[in-house]
Amino acid sequence: MRETERMPVAGRLPWVLVLPAVLGLVFLVLPLAGLLVRAPWSTLGQRLTEPQVLEALRLSLVTATIATLICLVLGVPLAWCLARLSFPGRRVVRALVTVPLVLPPVVGGVALLLALGRRGLVGQWLDSTFGITLPFTTAGVVVAEAFVAMPFLVISVEGALRAADLRFEDAAATLGASRWVVFRRVTLPLIAPGIVAGSVLCWARALGEFGATITFAGNFPGQTQTMPLAVYLALETEPEAAIVLSLVLLAVSVIILASLRDRWVNSP
Amino acid sequence: MTLTAQLRITRAAFRLDLDLDVAPGEVVALLGPNGAGKTTALRLLAGLTRLTDGHIILDGLPLHHQATEKRPIGMVFQDYLLFPHLSALDNVAFGLRCHGTGKAESRRQAAEWLARVGLTDHAGARPRQLSGGQAQRVALARALAIRPRLLLLDEPLAALDAHTRLEIRSQLRRHLADFDGATVLVTHDPLDAMVLADRLIVIEHGGVVQTGAPVEVARRPRTDYVARLVGLNLYRGVATGNQIKIDDVLFTVAERLDGPAFLAFAPSAVALYRTRPDGSPRNLWQARIDGVERHGDNVRIHLDGPLPAAADITPAAVAELDLTPGQNIWASVKATETHIYPA
Numbered sequence A: 001m002r003e004t005e006r007m008p009v010a011g012r013l014p015w016v017l018v019l020p021a022v023l024g025l026v027f028l029v030l031p032l033a034g035l036l037v038r039a040p041w042s043t044l045g046q047r048l049t050e051p052q053v054l055e056a057l058r059l060s061l062v063t064a065t066i067a068t069l070i071c072l073v074l075g076v077p078l079a080w081c082l083a084r085l086s087f088p089g090r091r092v093v094r095a096l097v098t099v100p101l102v103l104p105p106v107v108g109g110v111a112l113l114l115a116l117g118r119r120g121l122v123g124q125w126l127d128s129t130f131g132i133t134l135p136f137t138t139a140g141v142v143v144a145e146a147f148v149a150m151p152f153l154v155i156s157v158e159g160a161l162r163a164a165d166l167r168f169e170d171a172a173a174t175l176g177a178s179r180w181v182v183f184r185r186v187t188l189p190l191i192a193p194g195i196v197a198g199s200v201l202c203w204a205r206a207l208g209e210f211g212a213t214i215t216f217a218g219n220f221p222g223q224t225q226t227m228p229l230a231v232y233l234a235l236e237t238e239p240e241a242a243i244v245l246s247l248v249l250l251a252v253s254v255i256i257l258a259s260l261r262d263r264w265v266n267s268p
Numbered sequence B: 001m002t003l004t005a006q007l008r009i010t011r012a013a014f015r016l017d018l019d020l021d022v023a024p025g026e027v028v029a030l031l032g033p034n035g036a037g038k039t040t041a042l043r044l045l046a047g048l049t050r051l052t053d054g055h056i057i058l059d060g061l062p063l064h065h066q067a068t069e070k071r072p073i074g075m076v077f078q079d080y081l082l083f084p085h086l087s088a089l090d091n092v093a094f095g096l097r098c099h100g101t102g103k104a105e106s107r108r109q110a111a112e113w114l115a116r117v118g119l120t121d122h123a124g125a126r127p128r129q130l131s132g133g134q135a136q137r138v139a140l141a142r143a144l145a146i147r148p149r150l151l152l153l154d155e156p157l158a159a160l161d162a163h164t165r166l167e168i169r170s171q172l173r174r175h176l177a178d179f180d181g182a183t184v185l186v187t188h189d190p191l192d193a194m195v196l197a198d199r200l201i202v203i204e205h206g207g208v209v210q211t212g213a214p215v216e217v218a219r220r221p222r223t224d225y226v227a228r229l230v231g232l233n234l235y236r237g238v239a240t241g242n243q244i245k246i247d248d249v250l251f252t253v254a255e256r257l258d259g260p261a262f263l264a265f266a267p268s269a270v271a272l273y274r275t276r277p278d279g280s281p282r283n284l285w286q287a288r289i290d291g292v293e294r295h296g297d298n299v300r301i302h303l304d305g306p307l308p309a310a311a312d313i314t315p316a317a318v319a320e321l322d323l324t325p326g327q328n329i330w331a332s333v334k335a336t337e338t339h340i341y342p343a
Helices: A015-038 A041-048 A051-084 A090-102 A105-116 A123-130 A138-163 A166-174 A179-190 A192-208 A211-216 A227-237 A239-261 B038-046 B088-098 B103-116 B132-145 B162-178 B190-196 B214-219 B224-230 B315-321
Strands: B003-011 B014-022 B027-031 B053-058 B073-076 B150-154 B182-187 B199-204 B207-212 B233-240 B243-246 B249-252 B259-265 B270-273 B284-295 B298-304 B309-313 B328-333 B338-342
Touching (some): A015 A239, A041 A239, A051 A090, A105 A138, A105 A211, B014 B027, B014 B207, B073 B132, B088 B103, B088 B132, B162 B190, B207 B224, B270 B309, B298 B315
Parallel strands (some): B027 B199, B150 B182
Antiparallel strands (some): B003 B014, B259 B338
């Protein structure tokens, strides 16, 4: 029976559920409303074209996109291994993958410094062998964002892989497709919606990343100062600028979400 | 022999032990109830499930150590499993591409195969736009396009409605006649098996219970399952001359045989009487009516008692005899309508 055809139960709203639900919605929407109400609409256009704003926006979009691409290249195979291979310690590996999800981002930043910093475990070797320094560079921003955002992609893609019908892969194998061909021509297209959904989550998380970025990459305008860092900094000196920057971030998120939701993200 | 296989698999609650020989151009049907191990046998042949023991030899070459994608097989799955993101044409071309044929040539050959199954007009259609019968034909074309030496069909008609089934069955029969490799077909429908196969192998509980040409199996069932499938009453007893004793009832039959034997007769050969008939005809026994149901144009009466049997009589006879479940009744069968063969 469809939702609309169902008879209302006893005709009475269950207030115990509806009241908290309404409060919850207000709680989520109110801050956004505050942002819109207090926005300096008259000077908006002028503020938006300030080079610092554009610089930060460009940096944010570029780094979040590169971070998402890195997450795709590394995260999709990782998700495949977790979903398709059975190996000892798989549960441990899955737990490790989700650690950055629950780790406070600042702690993630400190951990990244210890691993990839100039005197870090791997960073030292990177520096002496290839002359590569990651911390406090734009590349560092990408690394910090990818570190924090990758679990979103892995979890989303692994879920899609587990939900996909394995028998399509069997059918492909009987037609002579090697494992790689099966993955590329059958599995990937089948889980494409899951990959897109995961990428959107991953990208959004990377765009908003603050803690790990400021710890690992610092806060240099034009180099490592992404939008969230710019917002935070502006809040102390120029609150109006902070509001404008926040509005831009909000707009970008909403536009991306809305444009992808209908086409890709399966929602009831 | 094109295919010689010894399929053994042992799992916690399941066992399969099946020897299989299929000649070139021959169609062998594995027939059996659900859970008998038919589909497992196909998956073993395809390499989708690993053998515990045994071997698979195709055209003199061992197949059992090869990965699925290296085996010269084609498989049609029960629900076809057409790739939903590819058109009908690209589904058929998929296997050709995997076998190293160029893109244009693959599509050209795929188009030929679609023409052969009469679906040229649907080449660009996605699987969800195809009807069940069309999807089945695309799946068959996809499996045959790679020119396999062994064709595996898993319940190829089970997902179709009755009308489409009739049509697709005769088309499938034609395509199988054109195919020169070995074909193994799995089904639980006796009609599909009879129409499509040259030889039947009946599996129950993971083992072979009967094998032979369809006519032979239909005439001489050897298990209750097969007897039910082909619609015969089947009993096991000991024959002496032209008599066979089943339980306490002595049957006189037309053929002569000595030793353990099966007795089979059709439900339509059974006559029912309310009271013991005069002149004491032979092959008479008393039974209780267990159930009455419609069966085609007739009515099928299920008889219980020492000799459980099915009897088909006309609706008029049902009314005349005033048959109701639970009632006791006399049943008889003519000697000329029975058939006995060694057990």
